[in-house]
Amino acid sequence: MTTDVSVLTRTLRAAFIGGGFMAAVHSRAARAAGAELVGAASSSAKRAADAAARLGLAGSFDSVDALLTDPSIDVVHVCTPNATHAPLARAVLEAGKHVICEKPLATGSADAAELTALAAERGLVASVPFVYRFHPMAREARARVASGELGALATVQGEYLQDWLANATDDDWRVDTALGGPSRAFADIGSHLVDLVEFTSGDRIVRLSAAARTVHANRVKHADISTEDLAAVVVELASGAVGTLLVSQVAPGHKNGLVIELSGADATVRFEQERPDRLWLGRVSGSQLVERDPAALAPDAARLSRVPAGHPMGYQDAFNAFVADSYAAIRGEAPDGLPTFADGLRAVQVTEAVLASAASRDWVEVPA
Structure with a gap:
């Protein structure tokens, strides 16, 4: 390569x-x-x-x-x-x-x-650094879905909530379309949410219906802001599963609340980025927390678990693993799950579909 x-x-x-x-x-x-x-x-x-x-x-x-x-x-x-x-x-x-x-x-x-x-x-x-897929427990969720443990996928739900732009006194270059582009909240953090849902589920969003809102049209340094502060999206996946996604940068009290939950006929799995060392696994008969223990994880999850069980891992660890895999690819290896420009293109296509749906107030097909 x-x-x-x-x-x-x-x-x-x-x-x-x-x-x-x-x-x-x-x-x-x-x-x-x-x-x-x-x-x-x-x-x-x-x-x-x-x-x-x-x-x-x-x-x-x-x-x-x-x-x-x-x-x-x-x-x-x-x-x-x-x-x-x-x-x-x-x-x-x-x-x-x-x-x-x-x-x-x-x-x-x-x-x-x-x-x-x-x-x-x-x-x-x-x-492209879609780094949340490099949390070991996100890989464990992916492995459990792929193994069939959840059964046929029925629903997905996810959210990515932040509060760093919650007040009109908060400002940043990202609110400016000339620097940040036509989408802000969804392009910035919604792209991570969509990537993690599709990566862990092994499924693709094929249609969506979205609503978006700019809560603060005027901030300290910027006026007449058109980029969205939040977006809510209903999605249909290729498998027939349906779901909801909520993205906001104006949700007080939420710092980096990235959460995904996938439900099948037999079980549900939930990953929370702010508690990255565990999964919630639910069944009709009861639920359990699965802790990060390399000895008990799927091989790809164990590969990314760089420290022993009980030692917390976080965002920089995930980013380090992403860059390490990128460099491994440069050296001619083929690490599993490396997000490439094709994944970056996918994120842009979904973002455009969200903006188009929010503008038309209608369902929009997402390119395959």
Whole structure:
């Protein structure tokens, strides 16, 4: 999968575009995966130098072009505002480098499809951090569904609730369509929810009906905001299962409440991201909590369980596992469940369907 066979035998050299919160998360994961952290580029040479010093990188680049023309760099992490993802990811691929691009992959499906095709054409690893699928107990839920333990899937329900934009005094660049794209709450966190539901269930949303609302049209720095603060979606899956999804960034008291629940004819499984070391498993005869114990988990869940039972694992652990698997793919391996640009395209397509349904107040088909 690599255009440089020497990558298979030497330490990967990673660089970063952007220097904010996500660049810090990416750089910690890259360091944990054993990469050499070459440097960063940002909106200016000074900001790049500041980011490099803050993140502990070896150096910085005066421009993105300077970073991309460095022949020693193997993989580039794109950690910038949403509207820049597509052009930057395209430039990285055209430079012949592997890419890990923050989501949404693009603000429109045409760009996302083009990037997916370009990565395949160039034979380059291109991944998107849908990292919640890297929690061991999310993989355990997936394994139990795949084994048939739940029986035929009947319903799915999920929510992703946050409160960091709950007040009109809260503001962020993401509310601006010029930087964040036409969708905010759903593109930002609804995409994670949909990815986790489809990944664990092994099923696909085929039709949906959505309602969306902008609670605060005016904030401290932005006025006439059109991006949604929340969205509620009714979904139909290819198997015939039905479900509901609720996404909000204005739900007081909820910090990162990502929850999915899948119910079949025989059992129900529930995963809560804020309590990631356990699953709730329900049956008519009673329910139980399944704790994370590598010795008792499905092989893929055990593989991602990096510390012994009783030692909590969390978000950065999941992100580290995602980057480690991305780097393994660059080295020619085929880790199970790595989210690629095809998954990034899928998220954009579902987001567009949600926006279209909310605007038309009608059911919308989701591309296969």
